[in-house]
Amino acid sequence: MSSPAVRPAPVPPPADGTAARARGLTKAYGQGETTVLALDAVDVDIARGRFTAVMGPSGSGKSTLMHCLAGLDSVSAGRVWLGDTEITGLRERELTRLRRDRIGFMFQSFNLIPTLNALENITLPMDIAGRKPDPAWLEQVIDTLGLRDRLTHRPAQLSGGQQQRVACARALASRPELIFADEPTGNLDSRAGLEVLGFLREAVDDLGQTVVMVTHDPGAAAHSDLVLFLADGRIVDEMPRPTAEAVLERMKRFDVVRGQVDDVRGRVDDLRSRGDDARGPADGVRGQVAED
Ligand SMILES: Nc1ncnc2c1ncn2[C@@H]1O[C@H](COP(=O)(O)OP(=O)(O)OP(=O)(O)O)[C@@H](O)[C@H]1O
Numbered sequence: 594m595s596s597p598a599v600r601p602a603p604v605p606p607p608a609d610g611t612a613a614r615a616r617g618l619t620k621a622y623g624q625g626e627t628t629v630l631a632l633d634a635v636d637v638d639i640a641r642g643r644f645t646a647v648m649g650p651s652g653s654g655k656s657t658l659m660h661c662l663a664g665l666d667s668v669s670a671g672r673v674w675l676g677d678t679e680i681t682g683l684r685e686r687e688l689t690r691l692r693r694d695r696i697g698f699m700f701q702s703f704n705l706i707p708t709l710n711a712l713e714n715i716t717l718p719m720d721i722a723g724r725k726p727d728p729a730w731l732e733q734v735i736d737t738l739g740l741r742d743r744l745t746h747r748p749a750q751l752s753g754g755q756q757q758r759v760a761c762a763r764a765l766a767s768r769p770e771l772i773f774a775d776e777p778t779g780n781l782d783s784r785a786g787l788e789v790l791g792f793l794r795e796a797v798d799d800l801g802q803t804v805v806m807v808t809h810d811p812g813a814a815a816h817s818d819l820v821l822f823l824a825d826g827r828i829v830d831e832m833p834r835p836t837a838e839a840v841l842e843r844m845k846r847f848d849v850v851r852g853q854v855d856d857v858r859g860r861v862d863d864l865r866s867r868g869d870d871a872r873g874p875a876d877g878v879r880g881q882v883a884e885d
């Protein structure tokens with residue numbers, strides 16, 4: 594966090610329609626020359642009761658943004674609110690309670706507990722909180738995600754897609770007001786993927802929940818109300834009422850940049866292969882080319 598001397602001017606509390614908000618959100622990993630600026634002074638408002646998609650090239654900061662908005666990761670600078678509660682500066686215990694009560698998180702890497710079976714994984718957050726799941730809702734989540742006959746299996750006994758569905762069920766089971774889903778359809782076949790997307794859509798339309806979803810798939814993004822595009826740790830564009838075609842067109846512009854980067858890399862490798870004299874300048878160029 595910044596020192597009091599350079600603290601930014603107070604930001605007004607978020608409007609009623611904001612489920613999560615960040616101002617000047619900056620996240621750096623590492624120190625000195627190896628520092629990676631994963632988020633670079635991001636300002637974002639996540640509308641309550643809406644389905645927001647986050648897209649962008651690999652390494653652009655999508656997962657980091659989700660983790661910081663959900664209070665799972667500390668920020669290097671800037672401020673984050675969940676509803677009208679500022680979470681930057683909250684003590685760990687308060688933050689844990691807030692996360693438990695209000696947030697469901699589907700991790701890119703599932704984060705299932707290997708020694709617990711599917712059902713135990715699904716209800717774990719509520720078990721920790723000492724809360725009973727709503728049985729009808731839990732049944733609906735389990736059936737919609739096709740997990741009925743897998744409930745007693747441990748993660749190692751499940752396919753990648755089934756593990757993803759368990760992670761999805763775990764995020765939805767307590768009916769949190771805010772759901773963060775990091776590539777929830779990444780490992781699913783198209784039918785199961787569509788079901789998960791339909792489920793997230795219903796959570797927004799029928800239950801008034803707020804969903805923020807990272808995806809690389811324009812078809813998945815088309816289920817959202819708004820797409821935020823990230824590049825190099827910054828929000829560079831947004832698209833309300835997205836269609837798969839429009840998102841694909843927008844993504845191609847990233848590919849053009851990526852193609853140029855690959856081109857520079859190729860030329861750097863050419864220079865390298867020509868001998869020691871080329872190494873200095875080649876390293877200089879390479880340093881400017883962001884690694885994934
Ligand atoms: N724990 C960490 N330590 C060091 N660097 C990290 C860490 N986590 C992320 N990064 C770096 O921060 C940048 C953003 O990472 P992030 O995981 O947010 O990207 P992403 O957009 O989610 O990518 P992907 O689409 O591949 O999941 C990357 O350059 C990554 O290498």
Ligand SMILES: [Mg+2]
Nearest residue numbers: 655656657701
């Ligand atoms: Mg990611």
